[in-house]
Amino acid sequence: MIDKLIVLGIIVFCAYMAVVSKNIVWGVIFLLCTNVGLGIIYYMMGAPVVALFQLAIFAGAIVVFFIITVMFTKAGTMDETEEELE
Numbered sequence: 001m002i003d004k005l006i007v008l009g010i011i012v013f014c015a016y017m018a019v020v021s022k023n024i025v026w027g028v029i030f031l032l033c034t035n036v037g038l039g040i041i042y043y044m045m046g047a048p049v050v051a052l053f054q055l056a057i058f059a060g061a062i063v064v065f066f067i068i069t070v071m072f073t074k075a076g077t078m079d080e081t082e083e084e085l086e
Helices: 002-020 024-044 050-073
Strands: none
Touching: 002 024, 024 050
């Protein structure tokens, strides 16, 4: 029971940091940690197939897609400066 609460605490922290992070790359990394944590929780609850899908589809494919998208765009902070607004 206590191990599930620790993993859930890590998931909530990573999800919060993925939303609040100003750096896009760190946001994607925290999103990856959130999806891996969800896969661990699914496995601990006795659903290994759902855990495999969580890791393969979300942590594997979607996060890789986000990383490739960030690589093709200007990766960096999401702060808007006055030059970008004009």
